[in-house]
Amino acid sequence: MEILNAGLQTTLQGAPFTGHRHLGMPAAGAADCLSLALANFLVGKPQGAVAVEIALTKAAFGFRAPCSIGVVGPAEYIRINGQDRPRHETLTLAAGDTLDIGPGRPGCRTYLALSADLEADSLLGGQSTYLAAGLGGFHGRALRDGDIIPLSRPALPQNVAGSTPSGLRPHYSDDHVLRITPGPEAGKASDEILKNLCLRAYSVGARASRMGIALEGALLRRGQSSDMPSAAVFPGTIQLPPSGQPYLLGPDAQTTGGYPRIAQVIRADRHLIGQLGPGSRIQFVETTTERATDIYREKLALLSSWLGQIKLW
Amino acid sequence: MAELDPTIHICDDWIHIGLPDRKMVPAVQTTLTAGEQWTEIVPGLDSIAVQFDPALISPDDAAESLRDRLAGKPPKLKYSENIVVIPVCYEDNLAPDMKYVAEKLGIPPVSVPSWHTAQTHRVAMLGFMPGFAYLESSEEIADIGRLASPRQLVKAGSIGIIGRQSCIYSFDSPGGWPIIGRTPLRLFDPAKPRPALLSAGDTVRFESISRHAFDRLQQGQQQQ
Numbered sequence: 384m385e386i387l388n389a390g391l392q393t394t395l396q397g398a399p400f401t402g403h404r405h406l407g408m409p410a411a412g413a414a415d416c417l418s419l420a421l422a423n424f425l426v427g428k429p430q431g432a433v434a435v436e437i438a439l440t441k442a443a444f445g446f447r448a449p450c451s452i453g454v455v456g457p458a459e460y461i462r463i464n465g466q467d468r469p470r471h472e473t474l475t476l477a478a479g480d481t482l483d484i485g486p487g488r489p490g491c492r493t494y495l496a497l498s499a500d501l502e503a504d505s506l507l508g509g510q511s512t513y514l515a516a517g518l519g520g521f522h523g524r525a526l527r528d529g530d531i532i533p534l535s536r537p538a539l540p541q542n543v544a545g546s547t548p549s550g551l552r553p554h555y556s557d558d559h560v561l562r563i564t565p566g567p568e569a570g571k572a573s574d575e576i577l578k579n580l581c582l583r584a585y586s587v588g589a590r591a592s593r594m595g596i597a598l599e600g601a602l603l604r605r606g607q608s609s610d611m612p613s614a615a616v617f618p619g620t621i622q623l624p625p626s627g628q629p630y631l632l633g634p635d636a637q638t639t640g641g642y643p644r645i646a647q648v649i650r651a652d653r654h655l656i657g658q659l660g661p662g663s664r665i666q667f668v669e670t671t672t673e674r675a676t677d678i679y680r681e682k683l684a685l686l687s688s689w690l691g692q693i694k695l696w
Numbered sequence: 697m698a699e700l701d702p703t704i705h706i707c708d709d710w711i712h713i714g715l716p717d718r719k720m721v722p723a724v725q726t727t728l729t730a731g732e733q734w735t736e737i738v739p740g741l742d743s744i745a746v747q748f749d750p751a752l753i754s755p756d757d758a759a760e761s762l763r764d765r766l767a768g769k770p771p772k773l774k775y776s777e778n779i780v781v782i783p784v785c786y787e788d789n790l791a792p793d794m795k796y797v798a799e800k801l802g803i804p805p806v807s808v809p810s811w812h813t814a815q816t817h818r819v820a821m822l823g824f825m826p827g828f829a830y831l832e833s834s835e836e837i838a839d840i841g842r843l844a845s846p847r848q849l850v851k852a853g854s855i856g857i858i859g860r861q862s863c864i865y866s867f868d869s870p871g872g873w874p875i876i877g878r879t880p881l882r883l884f885d886p887a888k889p890r891p892a893l894l895s896a897g898d899t900v901r902f903e904s905i906s907r908h909a910f911d912r913l914q915q916g917q918q919q920q
Contacts, residue, residue: 401736402736403826404736404738404747405725406822406826407827407828506887507891515867515869516826516869517867518886565707567705613741614712615712615736615739615744617736620707638738639738639740639823640823644712647708649709650750672708675709675750676750676754676755679750683751694749694751
């Protein structure tokens with residue numbers, strides 16, 4: 384597969400790295416694991432198989448061998464040799480075909496899954512790209528125009544899904560509700576600080592990447608000093624730096640941090656972080672850990688009717 | 697022996713375990729590794745976090761099993777017996793902030809290497825980047841502080857120091873710690889069975905090497 388137009392940031396992403404955070408190795412992996420799972424299912428792949436993650440802008444690919452694909456995400460259009468084709472369906476490309484994927488608005492990231500296997504660097508049991516350290520994926524970096532990714536097992540798959548049921552197609556939007564539980568440093572003032580965090584919507588500022596997103600909106604103040612001994616953080620943790628501007632951690636976030644951890648986006652909603660783009664608005668809603676677990680299990684039960692046994696991360 | 701009596705806070709699918717004494721972190725980490733339901737066990741400076749899959753175990757049950765695991769036996773305050781000697785070249789462009797640090801310490805730059813190699817360090821934790829080590833010196837050291845503006849590029853292997861705390865950069869990255877030298881050793885090699893050179897709790901001693909030795913060792917690392 385040849386990269387004809389790499390766009391702003393296109394990377395190979397699949398399942399996250401797990402079990403290595405104590406070594407400083409972040410999760411990486413698809414920022415929106417649900418869209419990835421839906422795309423992979425269209426080509427008969429396991430949910431965490433490595434696929435192409437395209438952020439924000441349009442991208443184009445040339446194919447030298449026949450291949451089936453599934454495209455899931457907010458892409459404005461999908462075109463094969465200039466002809467519009469649907470999202471959420473298994474599509475077949477012939478050798479010599481060109482695939483154009485439109486910009487991802489509203490939303491952010493679109494996933495291109497292939498029936499063939501993309502050749503990617505393997506480490507620590509995964510193949511996802513971790514950009515900051517230049518590890519995994521395609522030589523540890525974002526794709527560039529002219530890159531050629533070797534495909535193996537290019538045979539067209541048998542008995543693949545066909546089309547995502549309409550009820551399970553994510554609604555891509557610029558308005559998101561993210562449910563949170565209190566973090567360890569929400570502290571005694573938690574009522575106040577979380578109430579303020581949930582009071583009005585925040586928006587995604589210019590400082591947004593796979594590592595994290597600076598949230599623009601009401602500044603939050605804590606009574607105590609904002610310094611603390613470094614402690615573990617996870618994707619979906621909301622930190623409060625001294626500026627008072629909350630910072631939402633993404634899949635590439637480092638494993639520890641020294642800012643107060645005021646809240647945690649619940650696992651059931653975390654895949655939505657991958658669809659936050661410039662200008663997206665977020666309304667935080669506080670929930671309990673018990674409720675968060677129920678929501679997560681209900682979501683998995685709903686998805687399993689189509690995707691089989693899966694998990695979100 | 698201090699009571700363990702940890703603070704437990706559940707955050708959706710992970711649990712923060714606050715410890716009353718930093719020295720407990722390595723021992724508690726070892727205790728937890730034996731359990732199988734944790735997908736991540738991440739030490740901080742005075743805490744540990746464990747992550748679990750809430751489809752398999754509810755947060756309350758996870759916290760309960762954590763309390764059971766930690767109950768009763770205050771962990772021995774024992775550090776790992778792993779001593780790692782790290783060769784460092786303290787010369788020229790491998791030590792861009794040598795003058796700055798020497799001034800803060802009130803000693804001549806030429807004395808910094810012997811001052812530094814005389815100390816023993818303990819790995820407090822890994823973080824920031826894969827294999828990036830936060831170290832704590834055995835000595836009380838005056839506050840040196842971070843650089844006024846961070847560097848866009850700090851080379852992998854650089855030794856940063858802000859006082860009693862120092863660090864070793866594991867990858868080329870931005871960074872704000874004053875740099876007094878560089879090791880040719882690779883701090884993180886995902887192809888190895890133990891990808892990180894250092895683990896929390898390890899003892900580290902530095903050994904001064906010449907630029908020639910640095911270049912030779914670095915070449916050796918690349919050929920591996």
